[in-house]
Structures are given as structure tokens and as C-alpha cells.
Amino acid sequence: METLEFQSEARQLLKLMIHSIYSNKDTFLRELISNASDALDKLRLESFRDKELSADLSDLHIAIEIDKEHRTLTVRDNGIGMTRDQVVDLIGTIARSGTAEFLRKLQDSRDAAASRDLIGQFGVGFYSTFMVADRVTLVTRHPNSAEGVRWESTGESTYTIDSAPDAPQGTAVTLHLKPADEEDHLADYTSHAKITEIVQRYSDFITWPIRLVPEDGGEPTTINSRKALWARPSSEVTEDEYVEFYRHISHDWNKPLETIRVQAEGTFEYQALLFLPSQAPLDLFMRERKRGVQLYVKRVFIMDDCEALMPEYLRFVKGVVDAQDLSLNVSREILQQDRHIQLMRRRLVKKVLSTVKTMMTEKPDAYATFWRELGAAVKEGLLSDPDNREAILGICSFASTHSPETPTTLAQYVERMKEDQQVIYYMTGDSRATVERSPHLEALRAKGLEVLILTDPIDEMWVDAVPEFEGRRFQSVAKGQVDLESEEERSATAEREKDFADLLAWMTTTLADHVKQVRLSSRLTTSPACVVGDTYDLTPTLEKMYRAMGQELPKIKRILELNPTHPLVTGLRKAFDETSDDTDRADLADTVELIYGMALLAEGGELTDASRFVRLMSDRLQRTL
CATH class of the missing domain: 3.30.230.80 (Ribosomal Protein S5; domain 2)
Structure with a gap:
């Protein structure tokens, strides 16, 4: 027998590895079974390469033996085994290398794969046995060796190596287990049920049969399914x-x-x-x-x-x-x-x-079914995975004004686009019903233009991050300018803007606390007004989301658009032209405030002063009686 001494850092290194890498002590059995499986794989491969190999290949397997009386657990294989030099070289790697050298290499290595390989080189898998054992004994024999090798250590300062004349082919690792300790979460590894549970969890698909040997010497039971x-x-x-x-x-x-x-x-x-x-x-x-x-x-x-x-x-x-x-x-x-x-x-x-x-x-x-159940999660990838953005867009489906029941893909939308249509129209909202009732859709519906209806919270975010699909730009019908007019209509609008210029300027001043601008609209046909966002502004829903997350945002003013052909707007303009001072226009200011409030409610928005809106509306209704 030969007693060899670990380097002075070995105990520290063992402690570092055990507590840093293995949070679940059950994994020691996974490591031993994996090593045994590798040994069987190597034996099978070596038997093909070396026809002179004197190995028994008739029943390759892994056996687990429990001795409750002596509290030992043995994992045995009849694989390739090791020579004395290999035991020192492989099992002794952790002793030869030392903590300082290991840590230096690990810190010097900025490459994660290299770090992983370093950890593997230091024999961590085998030494995980000291998480559950006070003493570990290894007996092994290579098929071409006349006698085996016995290695033993308590994981302290020394280990011993001795010859084992009667050692069978392969390797047997015997763990002299620590007492079960519930406070330390150390399970009873002499329990057949516990060992079976660990094997079936971690090693169920190992190719080789894993047999649990009963203490009474009965027939071993294969406890892994081997069904990969x-x-x-x-x-x-x-x-x-x-x-x-x-x-x-x-x-x-x-x-x-x-x-x-x-x-x-x-x-x-x-x-x-x-x-x-x-x-x-x-x-x-x-x-x-x-x-x-x-x-x-x-x-x-x-x-x-x-x-x-x-x-x-x-x-x-x-x-x-x-x-x-x-x-x-x-x-x-x-x-x-x-x-x-x-x-x-x-x-x-x-x-x-x-x-x-x-x-x-x-x-x-x-x-x-997939899209109904999981589509909202998939759309998160439009923000987080730009490399696959086109592929994700290609599998997305959306509700649209084309069909009340059947969602549409973007490819189908593009196929239905009108000849002169350059953009993909969409509108976000809390629900399909809210979007479909929105005045923003009036002109598009009148012209037969399809609009995507986006009601998932994630939709509010990705539409600003994804510029286009197959060269077609995404365009919100509730933000920016929506160009739906022909040349003739644009000419007529230009004339109207001259006629409405004074009213629009006065309304912008009157509503300065609420809006950044009042302008004429090309997206309305039946409603008197609507509220829209500027091209790069946050939507009201997104603004609420950010505020709910505790983010401070400046007040975002939006734009009030008027339908120049609606009787309410034309009547307002006539009344404005017939008055000349602020006193005469005080009543008109109340009307302007009501128009803004109605536009806000029509899109599902919230009034800043609901009681004032109700009072103004009540006064106005009373006058009509």
C-alpha cells in the first residue's frame, strides 16, 4: 500500500467545488452512473479497435448495491476499468493541480467553454461523492491488467493506493455514507426507494441497464427505462x-x-x-x-x-x-x-x-389553436429577437376588419391590399369592440381599406419597434397623418384649411391644457372629431403601462382632429366667424371643450374632469328643451 499526500489546497478545493457546483446532493449518483456509463461505452469501443482485448462483453451493465447495516452504497460497472497509472492520473487530478492553480486558470479564462472544460479536468464529478460520504473506496481493473487497484480517501490530506488481486473487470465505487441529517437535507441513501427515484430522475435514459441489487441476494431489478x-x-x-x-x-x-x-x-x-x-x-x-x-x-x-x-x-x-x-x-x-x-x-x-x-x-x-393560446407570448419575440423578426412576423395572425371571426396573417393582408396602398394599417385598443367603434376607422372603412385590430398589451410595444413587413410600412390609424385623399380631395382640403385657419388657431389656444394642436381630419366621415397621437408619441395605453410600472413621464398632449363636413363643426365655424371678442366666444369655448371630451370618450379614453364635462353637457341639453 502506498500513501500519497494531497497538496495543501486540496481540502479547500474540494469544499469549493462541492458547494459551488452542486446545490443538490443527489447529483453525486448521477455523476457515478455517468462515469460507469462512459466506462461501458469505452469498453465497447475498445473491443472493436483491439481484437486482443481480453474483456467479457457478455453482460455489460451498471449495478447499485446497498448495505444498510454498514451504511454503504456501491456503484459497480464491468466496463473498461483503469490501470494504476490511470487511477493516479485521473482520480488524482484534483490533488495534482491544487486550488491556487485551478482558481488562477479559471479566472484567467474569459471563455465560458474553456472554464467548463477546466472544471471537468479537475475531477469534480467523482469528488462530489464526498458530499454524502465520509470515506470513498474505489476498486478497478483494466481488462488487460493482471491485477486491480484499490484507491481510498476521506477527502482530507491523504489518499492510499494498493493492489487488488481479485478485482473483477471494471470499476466499483463504494461510499461509506454520512448519517442521514434532515437539517442538512442529507437523504437516506440506503433507501431502495430513494435510489430508484434518483436514477429514474437523472439517469432513466442511460443506454446500459442500471440494476438495483437487493440485500437478500435476490434477482437484481433494472430500474431505468433505457428508452431515449x-x-x-x-x-x-x-x-x-x-x-x-x-x-x-x-x-x-x-x-x-x-x-x-x-x-x-x-x-x-x-x-x-x-x-x-x-x-x-x-x-x-x-x-x-x-x-x-x-x-x-x-x-x-x-x-x-x-x-x-x-x-x-x-x-x-x-x-x-x-x-x-x-x-x-x-x-x-x-x-x-x-x-x-x-x-x-x-x-x-x-x-x-x-x-x-x-x-x-x-x-x-x-x-x-396554437396562435389563440400562445400567440401573445410569441409576439414578444418581435422585440427581443431581431434576428428572427421576419420569421416571427411570418407566423403571426391578427384580427382585422376584413373578417369578424377569422384572423389574418400579414401575407394574406398584403395580398388583399389595394393597388395604390403602400402601408399596413393597424389600430391598438383594449378590445375589438372598442376599436371597431372608433371614429379613426371611418374613412378607411368608407374606402374599403383593411385595418389590423391589435388588442394584446404587447401589441402596444412591438408596433413601434418593427418598421415594416416585406417592404410595407406599418401605419397606425390613430397616430400621425393618415393620407387617404386623392389629388382632388387634397386640393379641396387645402381650401378648407384656409377657411378654418382662424377657428383652428383659436381652438388650439382654448384647449392648450389638453392638446398640442387642433387640425382638420381626413380620417373622419360621420363623427365630428377624434383625438390622435403625434407620429412618435406614446399611445395612451402604453403611457398607462409605464406609469403603472412606476416610471415618471411628462404629460403627453395629443392632437384634436375635426371633421370639416360635420354639421357640428361647420356650425361652430359659423358661430365663430359671427363673433369677434372673447366675451362672445365664452359659450363657444364650452362647446369646444365638449367636442374634445366626446372625442376622448369615443376612443375609450378617460376625462380629466368628468364632473365638469357632465355639468357642461347638462347645461347644453337644458337649453335645447
Whole structure:
């Protein structure tokens, strides 16, 4: 037996790694099973390369043995095993490197992928066993070695290496467990139920059978399903299997709306099995919602809700991504910056969006369900994912004035545009009914122009950030100037503006506390007036949203537009022309205030002084009796 001494920093390094990387102590078993699976994979590969390898390949498996009396847990495989030099080189890496050197390299490395590899090189996976064990014993033998090697340590200052003449092929790691401690959240790892639960959670899809050996020496039981659906050809997977798997990972008892498979080969290999739900998750718009898919590495479970693989606006996507070339020792922070993860994310996003695009034409009913349930979340991507903005616009549907029941895509809208129409008209509002009753739509409806009706809160934001679709600019019918007039109509409007110039100037002064300008309108046909925003102003709804979030904003004045052909407006102009001083126009000022209030109410706005508006209206009605 040989006793070797750890470097002085080893204990500190063990503590650092255990408490920094593993917040869940159950993961020690995942690491041991992953190492055992790798050993079996390597043995199978080596047997193809080396025909002289004297290995037994008849029953490759992983076994877990529990001894409750002595509180030990053993994970055993009959894989490739290790020689004495390999034990020192691989298991002793953490001792050879030292804390100071490790931390220096980790701090010097600005590349996340390199940092991840450094963590893997320091044997963190194996040493996670000291989270739950006071002492760890490893016995191993390479198929071509005459005798095995026994390694043992308490994780303190030394470890021992000795020969093991009777060691079987493979590796056995025995953990002398710490006492169960509820306060320290240290579970009883001598419980068959607990071990089964951990294996089925983290290692259920390991290719090799994982057998739990009963203490009475009875027949071992295989406790992992070994069914990696994403690794099996789609022709071999039934619809029922997909449904059950979806229910297992999503806790949603509905059937998935669509199943998406991705198989990437080449320099970086991974597989993905994703699902689109048929119903919006209850927490879709909750602040504490979970998002992301499950991440596996070589069929070993790494984490739930891997946010790095799926953007926020696709948070409803559920499924599994299984990468072949990632380290097991990764944190969420490292994944956020990993180059391979970013490549995977881009491809997965494009695959999801293209799948929805295909649904639009091939499965219109499924697409309608998808958009009704999840469209509001998808539209968030118009703000957060400019790289895929065109693809997202391509799968969007909106209510419109074209059809009261059937939403329209932007492509369908463009197909129906009039020959001389250059822009895509839209209007935001609280509800379809509110928008359809708005006076802003009068002239467009009269000219047969279609208007998109946008009623989701996110619509208020993306329309200002997205300039166009396929070269057609988005134009709000409630903001800026809406040019709907022919040359002849423009000429007539120019003459009217001369006739109304004095009235408009006086009204602008009279309503100075409420509006920035009063002007004639080309968007009204039956209503006397409407209130519109300037081209780059916030909408009233968006202004409310920002104020509700505690943001201080200056008062935003809007523009009052008058219908020059409405009897109320023409009568106001006549009365104005027939008076000459402020005293005579005091009654007209009340009328102007009423016109502004009515315009505000017509669009669903709020009066700043409702009691004054009611009093003025009552006085005016009384005079007509």
C-alpha cells in the first residue's frame, strides 16, 4: 500500500467545488452512473479497435448495491476499468493541480467553454461523492491488467493506493455514507426507494441497464427505462409514447399540439425532442414562471428548465435536448455563454418557428389553436429577437376588419391590399369592440381599406419597434397623418384649411391644457372629431403601462382632429366667424371643450374632469328643451 499526500489546497478545493457546483446532493449518483456509463461505452469501443482485448462483453451493465447495516452504497460497472497509472492520473487530478492553480486558470479564462472544460479536468464529478460520504473506496481493473487497484480517501490530506488481486473487470465505487441529517437535507441513501427515484430522475435514459441489487441476494431489478425516445428512429416511436413522454416532462395531461424532432450531426452533435402544448400553461404570464427544456449530456440528465436553450418568448416549449460534446460539470451561468449552446439555441428556435409556419398551411386548425393560446407570448419575440423578426412576423395572425371571426396573417393582408396602398394599417385598443367603434376607422372603412385590430398589451410595444413587413410600412390609424385623399380631395382640403385657419388657431389656444394642436381630419366621415397621437408619441395605453410600472413621464398632449363636413363643426365655424371678442366666444369655448371630451370618450379614453364635462353637457341639453 502506498500513501500519497494531497497538496495543501486540496481540502479547500474540494469544499469549493462541492458547494459551488452542486446545490443538490443527489447529483453525486448521477455523476457515478455517468462515469460507469462512459466506462461501458469505452469498453465497447475498445473491443472493436483491439481484437486482443481480453474483456467479457457478455453482460455489460451498471449495478447499485446497498448495505444498510454498514451504511454503504456501491456503484459497480464491468466496463473498461483503469490501470494504476490511470487511477493516479485521473482520480488524482484534483490533488495534482491544487486550488491556487485551478482558481488562477479559471479566472484567467474569459471563455465560458474553456472554464467548463477546466472544471471537468479537475475531477469534480467523482469528488462530489464526498458530499454524502465520509470515506470513498474505489476498486478497478483494466481488462488487460493482471491485477486491480484499490484507491481510498476521506477527502482530507491523504489518499492510499494498493493492489487488488481479485478485482473483477471494471470499476466499483463504494461510499461509506454520512448519517442521514434532515437539517442538512442529507437523504437516506440506503433507501431502495430513494435510489430508484434518483436514477429514474437523472439517469432513466442511460443506454446500459442500471440494476438495483437487493440485500437478500435476490434477482437484481433494472430500474431505468433505457428508452431515449429522441435517440430512436421516429418510425419506431408510437404516438402514444410521445404523448406519455410529453406528459411526464410537462405535467400537462393534454396531448401535445405538435411534436418536433431535431437531429444535428457533424462537428457538434445533439438530438432534440420538443413539444408545443395545446393549451397555454397557467404560469405563461406569471413573473415566477419556469421556462426552458431539459438538458441531457449523453443521455444523462443535467438540468430542468435550461433557459439558455430557449428564448423567453418560446417559454412554453417543452422537451429534451441531448448533447454529445458538453461536459457534465456545467452551471447555468456557463451555459449562457457557451458557444455550442448558442449554436443549438439558434437552430432550435428556427426549427420551432419553421414548424409553426408549416402548421399554417398543412394543419390550419392546429395553427389556429396554437396562435389563440400562445400567440401573445410569441409576439414578444418581435422585440427581443431581431434576428428572427421576419420569421416571427411570418407566423403571426391578427384580427382585422376584413373578417369578424377569422384572423389574418400579414401575407394574406398584403395580398388583399389595394393597388395604390403602400402601408399596413393597424389600430391598438383594449378590445375589438372598442376599436371597431372608433371614429379613426371611418374613412378607411368608407374606402374599403383593411385595418389590423391589435388588442394584446404587447401589441402596444412591438408596433413601434418593427418598421415594416416585406417592404410595407406599418401605419397606425390613430397616430400621425393618415393620407387617404386623392389629388382632388387634397386640393379641396387645402381650401378648407384656409377657411378654418382662424377657428383652428383659436381652438388650439382654448384647449392648450389638453392638446398640442387642433387640425382638420381626413380620417373622419360621420363623427365630428377624434383625438390622435403625434407620429412618435406614446399611445395612451402604453403611457398607462409605464406609469403603472412606476416610471415618471411628462404629460403627453395629443392632437384634436375635426371633421370639416360635420354639421357640428361647420356650425361652430359659423358661430365663430359671427363673433369677434372673447366675451362672445365664452359659450363657444364650452362647446369646444365638449367636442374634445366626446372625442376622448369615443376612443375609450378617460376625462380629466368628468364632473365638469357632465355639468357642461347638462347645461347644453337644458337649453335645447
